[in-house]
Amino acid sequence: MTMQNPWKPFREVVKSPWDHAKQWKRTHDRPVIGHLLPDVPEEIIHATGALPIAIEGAGRTVSHAQAHIPGYTCSHAMGAIELGLTGSLDVLDGMVIPYVCDTTRNLFHIWERLFPEVPSEFLRLPKRLEHPAAREYLKAEFSRFFEVTAKLTGRNAGIADLAASIRLYNRSRALLRDAYQAHLQRPTVWTSDRVYLLLASAMRAPREEHLVLMEALPWHETGGESGQELVPIYVRGKVWDPPGILALMDEIGLKVVEDEIVTGYRSIAVDAATDTDPIEALVDRHLAMVPYAGYHIGPQAMVNGFVERVTGSGAKGVLFLNPKFCEAAGFDTPDFQKALEAAQIPNLVLETSARGGSLEQLRVRLEAFREMLGSELS
Amino acid sequence: MGQPIQTLKQIKQINFDYYAGAHMAKQNGRFVAYVNAFTPVELLYALDVFPIYPENHAAIVGARKMTTEVSPSAEAMGYSMDLCSYARCDLGSVKSGISPTWGLPKPDLLLISNSQCGTLTKWFEALSRLYQVPMVLIDVPHSGNGEKDPAAERYLRSQLTDLIRTVEGITGKSLDWDKLRETIRLSSEASTLWTRILEAGTARPAPITVFDQFISMLPIVSLRGTQTAVDFYRALADELEQRAAAGVGAVEDERFRLFWDNLPIWPELRRLSQHLEAKGAALVTSLYTWAWAQLAVGEEDPIGDWVEQYLYKANFHLEKRVADYVAMAEHYQLDGFLYHSNRSCKFVSQDIPEVRHAVTERTAIPGVILEADHNDPRLYSIESLEKQIDTFIDLLAAKPGMNELSKR
Ligand code: SF4
Ligand code: SF4
Numbered sequence: 001m002t003m004q005n006p007w008k009p010f011r012e013v014v015k016s017p018w019d020h021a022k023q024w025k026r027t028h029d030r031p032v033i034g035h036l037l038p039d040v041p042e043e044i045i046h047a048t049g050a051l052p053i054a055i056e057g058a059g060r061t062v063s064h065a066q067a068h069i070p071g072y073t074c075s076h077a078m079g080a081i082e083l084g085l086t087g088s089l090d091v092l093d094g095m096v097i098p099y100v101c102d103t104t105r106n107l108f109h110i111w112e113r114l115f116p117e118v119p120s121e122f123l124r125l126p127k128r129l130e131h132p133a134a135r136e137y138l139k140a141e142f143s144r145f146f147e148v149t150a151k152l153t154g155r156n157a158g159i160a161d162l163a164a165s166i167r168l169y170n171r172s173r174a175l176l177r178d179a180y181q182a183h184l185q186r187p188t189v190w191t192s193d194r195v196y197l198l199l200a201s202a203m204r205a206p207r208e209e210h211l212v213l214m215e216a217l218p219w220h221e222t223g224g225e226s227g228q229e230l231v232p233i234y235v236r237g238k239v240w241d242p243p244g245i246l247a248l249m250d251e252i253g254l255k256v257v258e259d260e261i262v263t264g265y266r267s268i269a270v271d272a273a274t275d276t277d278p279i280e281a282l283v284d285r286h287l288a289m290v291p292y293a294g295y296h297i298g299p300q301a302m303v304n305g306f307v308e309r310v311t312g313s314g315a316k317g318v319l320f321l322n323p324k325f326c327e328a329a330g331f332d333t334p335d336f337q338k339a340l341e342a343a344q345i346p347n348l349v350l351e352t353s354a355r356g357g358s359l360e361q362l363r364v365r366l367e368a369f370r371e372m373l374g375s376e377l378s
Numbered sequence: 379m380g381q382p383i384q385t386l387k388q389i390k391q392i393n394f395d396y397y398a399g400a401h402m403a404k405q406n407g408r409f410v411a412y413v414n415a416f417t418p419v420e421l422l423y424a425l426d427v428f429p430i431y432p433e434n435h436a437a438i439v440g441a442r443k444m445t446t447e448v449s450p451s452a453e454a455m456g457y458s459m460d461l462c463s464y465a466r467c468d469l470g471s472v473k474s475g476i477s478p479t480w481g482l483p484k485p486d487l488l489l490i491s492n493s494q495c496g497t498l499t500k501w502f503e504a505l506s507r508l509y510q511v512p513m514v515l516i517d518v519p520h521s522g523n524g525e526k527d528p529a530a531e532r533y534l535r536s537q538l539t540d541l542i543r544t545v546e547g548i549t550g551k552s553l554d555w556d557k558l559r560e561t562i563r564l565s566s567e568a569s570t571l572w573t574r575i576l577e578a579g580t581a582r583p584a585p586i587t588v589f590d591q592f593i594s595m596l597p598i599v600s601l602r603g604t605q606t607a608v609d610f611y612r613a614l615a616d617e618l619e620q621r622a623a624a625g626v627g628a629v630e631d632e633r634f635r636l637f638w639d640n641l642p643i644w645p646e647l648r649r650l651s652q653h654l655e656a657k658g659a660a661l662v663t664s665l666y667t668w669a670w671a672q673l674a675v676g677e678e679d680p681i682g683d684w685v686e687q688y689l690y691k692a693n694f695h696l697e698k699r700v701a702d703y704v705a706m707a708e709h710y711q712l713d714g715f716l717y718h719s720n721r722s723c724k725f726v727s728q729d730i731p732e733v734r735h736a737v738t739e740r741t742a743i744p745g746v747i748l749e750a751d752h753n754d755p756r757l758y759s760i761e762s763l764e765k766q767i768d769t770f771i772d773l774l775a776a777k778p779g780m781n782e783l784s785k786r
Contacts, residue, residue: 068731070749072460072721077728102496102725105520109696113732126533127492127499128517133536137519140529294496296515299503325460327724331500334456335507351458 006217007194013201021053021091024206031093031153036080036104037239038262038292040096040123041282043272044146046207047165049155054203055080055089056263058241058323058353069110074325075353076238077107084115094152095120096145100294101328121148127296129287138283146279162278172207173268175214180265182219184257187230189221192256193247196240200263230255231373234310236336237321237329238293239263241352244359245321252363252370258313260290261321293328302332303339310345317373318347346373380628380655383590383621385614392610393438393596397479403428404483409549412485412505415599415669416493416688417516418538420565420680423603424558425545427487431600432505433498435482436464439471440644440753441593442478449754451476463722463753465501472508484509487548489541491516493688495725514544518688523697527689534685559677561603566674571611572598573671578618579662580710583627584635585618588661589651590628592642598670633658634774635711637703637745639733640718640726641666641752646760653764657771663710665699665726696729700736707741714774715745716767721758722751746770 013020021032031050035042036057045052057079065081083089095118097108108122124141126134150157179198182190202210232255239261240246249256259265270288272281290309291297297305310318318340322329333349340347348369350362404410409427413419422429439448445467452470453459459466471477488502488511499515506513516537519530542553575594578585594614597607621627636654638661643650654661672691675683706712717734720727734745748766750758 069728070719070721070724070730072724073728099520103728105496106696106725106728108522110729110732113696113736122520122522124519124522124527124530126517126519127496128515128537131517131537131540133533134517137529137533141519144529296499296503296517299506299513300510302503303507325724327461327497328500330458330461331465331497331504335504337456 006213007197009213010194010197010201013205014197017053017204018088018091020205021051024051025091032091033094033096033149033152034089034092035096036098036107037076038098038100038267039125039286039289040098041142041145041286042203042207043162043165043169043278043282044142045096045149046168047146047161048149048153048157050093050149050153051206052203053092054200054263055083055095056200056239057081057083058239059243068114069107072325074103074323075241076323077103080107081110081114084111089115089118092118094118094149096123097121098123099125100292101326103326119152121145121152125286125295127294129291129295130297135283135287138286139279142279142282159278163274166272166278166281167274168207168211170271170274172202172211172214173271175211176202176268178219179214179217180268184255186222187250187255189218191247191250193250196246196264199268203263203267228253229374231317231370232257232313232315233317233319233373234313234315235259235261235264235319235321236306237261237319237352238323238326239321241321241323242359242362245362248359248363248366252366253374254319254366254370257315258309260309262292266290293326293332303335306336307339307343307345310340311343316346317369318345319369320347320349321352322349324351324353380630381621381626383586383614383617383628385610385617386590386594388610388613389594389596392601392606395606396596396600397435400428400430401480401483409486410483411487411489411545412482412502413489414491414494414498415673416491416518416692417489418541418675418680418684420558420561420603420675421542421553422489422545423561424555425549425551425553427545427549428483429600430482430485432468432482432501433464434596434599435471435477435479436467436753437644438478439467440464441647443645443755444476444478445645445754446756448474448476459754459757461722462497462501463751463757465497465504467753468501469504469508472505485511487511487545488513489516490514491518491688493518493692495723497723497725512544512548514541516541516688518692520695521689521693523695524690524693530689531685534689535681538681538684558680562675562677562680564605564608565603566676568598568602568607568611569671569674571608571615574615575611575618576663576667576671578615578622581622582635582711583625583629583632584660584662585621585626585628587628587651588638588664588667589642589647591664591667592647595667595670598673602673627660629655629658629660631658632660634713634771635660635662637662637706637710637712637715638664638666638718639703639715639730639745640664640720641723643718643750643758643763644753645755646763649760650763650767653767657768659767659771661716662712663706665694665702668702669694694726696732696736699729699733700740703733703737704740707737707743712743714743714770716770717745717747718752719747719749720752721749722753744770744773 448470451474
């Protein structure tokens, strides 16, 4: 059977992840475990036989959550509560909230009160990434998390199961990286929006099935030339917010060549080693990723590293997608901008999930940015 | 007006001496470290490092109503008004040069613990780049609901041991353990005295309100580990106990005993204090002032005690807050809770709706949420807050048995 539209299954998962998870649960009779972004090791959840499913709070209309958390909270936390209150997460048998900032720390406790019937776990990620003891601590924490998850799912998973999950996720990441490469070479077929679909669905669908579907993609199809010159940009932020932003960038002619988005390239850039202890491999992978804004490394090195990554990517400009009310992003940005300006790299800061913002206003700002970068190119 | 507390007259001079002392120390070649609450300040004193709390400086900026003069400079640098107003006031003060304490001396070290909040890490990272000085983060993994975490204890112990080596390296001095023990003794004496002061609020009428506790906090914050803090708090505790024995209240006609949640609204201290007093309402206790009563460590194993303190005692999670507030309701015979939902301090504010819900459910004591900001008057309207407070007090007054209760 030839598939009419190979992108469709991915789009469907992203559109209604909960229905897909429910169906998977019925068929497999295994638990579904939700996790907030970023950096919960999906391999651990997978190894215990559960389906890990990423929960993205941003980009949702919030009408119930304000009664439980103040309005000056970022949309990731508010949106997640909203999803819980409106029944979308009923499919979950467990929930994992990572400690990346004060908001997720508070959210964990609020979550426990609001949804006591679903066991929830707080993943205590260390912040001081460069201290040698952080590595040891993270190892202990991932081991604890493995035990807790195994208890929750009732499957006595061992190191061999974890190693198998790591191999699977590495294969998936390798294909997703190929998709990014395809995007760089043939952006008219492999648009940013399509590549995002692959990634977003990977975080929500059973990886084995996702891998099979990805293999069936038109890897060798050559696309028509883009009618316009595409301007390479680098993006820093949490998630692609608002949800339509990548399609908009494709349309406008902004090509994302690299990003630090937790549902973007950052999440697939690094694999876990397969020739070492699996827990250690996951720890090394975590420490090798581009540090999330809530983590701490040498303050100057943090800025220098960022500018180096931008320069290395060949991007002509940088887009910051800063979630409104996110302290981590808010404190980093001014110095990052200053360093970019010193390197003569133009940048644009968009405050995402700010109330009252529309996609049209966003289009105007992005078009102006593209125009400015375009004129610098010529 | 209730009778003023005599000892409080000393506080102005203590503040002055502290900030003048900080500048002098720098001029005389002493090392200066910027720190926050859950850092081992006793260790710094023992290594002859002068500790400075940028939060305290920012609070003075707020209390002197200077936020609107300094914060716009930080906003012009790109720091959004959604960020903590202490940080904005601090960065804005550095940029604009406007400060009630002639600025702060340039630091040699930035020492921070994220046990208190994650905001400080980001704020201090910005300072580290600004001043090009080293920064040490004491990373405290959050212990969930306070369950023991041996791996986190090891992680923390290792960082604290390292810290001693780092500060020794910067100062070129070795830690004098006898001096450390002496500093710890003074610090723990100050904590005990501060606890007595907070306990004095249980008397009916309360001899001190939270407003006066707020303005007497500098020594427990910045001078913990010095004789100055001990002398001041001893005098204050003695006076308060005498007032309590003589039935002298801080509020002339105390009718309602209230709890204040979260940080003060520094620019409105006087106005809110007068407004509440006019209604016969006394703020008798608060989370914020109690937080500083728990910072003492023992001389035997200070590192072990710091680990315990940062990891478990400083973990003010939702359930702990609820349990503490329920206990305080009884201990202080509270009639109501004023919950300051502080836009700037997301960490201490985000769980307030759930805290209020649970506390009211368990104690049947009502509470009102006041949405404001601890330092930035552009983010609230004092008139609306006063109206909300009035409505709340009317509600309390209408509660059956309130008049008899107020004579307990
Ligand atoms: S890091 Fe920022 S965006 Fe992410 S949960 Fe925390 S506040 Fe929200
Ligand atoms: S966020 Fe809160 S705890 Fe942190 S520095 Fe600001 S006021 Fe202090």
